[in-house]
Amino acid sequence: MTTQLRVKIKDSVFPIRIKGARYHNGDELIVDKKDFSDKMMEIVEEVKQDLEFEALKEKAKELKIKSYTKMEKEELQAAVEEKLAEESE
Numbered sequence: 001m002t003t004q005l006r007v008k009i010k011d012s013v014f015p016i017r018i019k020g021a022r023y024h025n026g027d028e029l030i031v032d033k034k035d036f037s038d039k040m041m042e043i044v045e046e047v048k049q050d051l052e053f054e055a056l057k058e059k060a061k062e063l064k065i066k067s068y069t070k071m072e073k074e075e076l077q078a079a080v081e082e083k084l085a086e087e088s089e
Contacts, residue, residue: 003033004049007041016040056080063087 009016009027016023023029030047053073060068060076063083068076 004030004047005033005036006030006044006047007036008044010040010042013040 007029009023009025009029011025013025018029018031018035021029028044031041036043050073053076056073056076057068059080060071060083063080065076065079065083068079071079
């Protein structure tokens, strides 16, 4: 599990792309520590990790649940439980 940071794109930086998404001056986003660049970003805060939620994401990935990265914790929990129920039938 990697440390995540909430960052803000620095002023006077051209629009940048991170994992296919485009970000402009002043935009805030969450990046993995390995993707952090002090030339282009400033740290706003370190994001606290929810270990249970991270475990759910891993399980969803194993189960090949579509769009699991966009789901909230409760929604993801329900999707994982539903998929496990389908597979046990």
